[in-house]
Amino acid sequence: MASVALLSNPRSTGNRALLPRVREYCAAHPDIFHYEVEDVAQIGEAIRTIAMVSPRIVVINGGDGTVQAALTELYSGGHFDGTPPPVAVLPNGKTNLIALDLGAEGDPLKALERVIELVEAGRLEDHVIQRQLISLDSGGEARPVLGMFLGGAYLADVMLYCRNRIYPLGLPNGVSHFLAAMLGLFAMVLGLGGGRLPPKPEAMTVSLIRQGEFKGKFSLLIVTTLEKLLLSIRTSEAHGTNGHMKLLATDTSVGALFRMLGGAWRGTLGQRPLDGVHFEQGDEIRIEGRRSNVILDGEIFESIGGKPIVLTSTQPVPFLRLAA
Template sequence: MARVALLSNPRSTGNRAHLPRVRSFCARHSDVFHYEVESVDQVAEALRIIARVKPKVLVINGGDGTVQTALTELYCGGHFDGAPPPVAVLPNGKTNLIALDLGAGDDPIATLERVIELARSDSLADHVVARELISLSGGDHEERPVLGMFLGGAGLANSILFCRNKVYPLGLPNGLSHVLTAIAVLITLLLGIRAAFLPPRARPVTVSVMKGGAIEGRYALLIVTTLERLLLNTDAKLPGEKRGALQLMLVEQSPVALVRAIIAGVLGKLGKSVVAGVHLGRGDEIRIEGDRSSVILDGEIFQAGHGRPIVLTQTAPVPFLKLAA
């Protein structure tokens, strides 16, 4: 039985640099079962084969789309007999939010070494944590949902798409690309400049939290996540609420609101006191409605329309491997 199964997508951006090292590492470790796919369409078959070797840990090595597809198949596909193995994610995507939330470092090889160390030890169960996933659908219970852990919408989605379509093609390092995107966003927000080489203005959206009413407006940030913390070092958990509910953060599209949110986040006060222009909440169901308003769930784009809301619910807990002590 393989202690660790590694699912890799060679076509992800990060693997262009790291995959040769990953292959060499796996060749030296006989207890690692390494399976490579050429596209996300092959992930379902990959998991069917991986299930046969009954690994103690499943590691995903690919971009955001690979991670999202693997999580969806892991939860909906029924490939494993009983509970699936805990999941670890290598720091390989453009944003790495899931990997960072689970305690992965910057180096994929160091992360793999830590996974193998835990898989060989008797303390593996102590590092397994349960996390719910975001289930995205159009409200039709017959359709298969798409699963992920971080959703960005409104101005944030526009910024992500701007970075993906306008900045990443320049071939710059990820960190510099993100800085340039942030500068472009601030220019648009602070100066009100509209141009083809800048991110577009966010469209109006209506966000409804089950049993919590609806909020309508234009937002610089719309975030829904099941990660432990939102952006800006924020925890939207209110006293008495369970950890698993979907976390929501909305920041109104105004320079003052965004600056207030950033300052409160840096000072660790966001979520602990009321900040004008910032809306926080949690719920078991969140609906997003708007005219051609885009959201991005772990790298995949979805669009709400009139009469076609995006409905977010939470799944039952899924096991993940927390690498940090």
């Protein structure tokens, strides 16, 4: 039986140059069971096969979308007897939000070497942390999808705009993200949208099971179980522990956006109310509106038949934190 199971998605952005080095490294370490998929649709079979070798840890080498699909199979597929092993995420793909939250930065191969080092030293348990997952139900018959970071409202529109209009230009990821953000801000301030710019924000309703609901047009809608939100924003623990999912929504006014960014920069976000800024925690969140599409860990989900998108938090599951 292999101690480490490595799941690689060759189509992830970083793997185009990295994968030959990963294959060479795995060939020199027979204790690694390396499984490559060509499409996310193959991840179910990959996790079923990985379960057969009973690894001590599952390492995911791909972008956030690959991680989301793998987590869904690990915890909803029923492939393991009992609790699946901890998950480590290599810093790969375009955004790497999950990997960064788990302390994996820089060269993905160095992160893999770190995992092997911890396994060989018998120190895995010292680095295992617990995280809740977001369970997303879009109203269809398919089982809920599991992930850790969701973007919605105008944020989702700008993310899709970046993916469809900016990425094809071949610019570096950081430049692409900055350019999309600046164009989105420009369009929002001037009330423009469509054509060569992101579409105008649409009204939506966000409901929390205990905290009530709020309606409006939002420039930013984030739901996450990560410690870090977008742009390395951290939320204050002073807001309370009303649930495992953290929700941040900001009205489309420029003032609300800058008040949110100011609170994030000072580390006081969530300590006191800010006009136009909503920060809540909960175990069930509903999102509905005429265009209520959301992006969960890089994958697009839309409501079906006018039903709301329902988010619930799972029980804690184990991950490997690579930072010292």
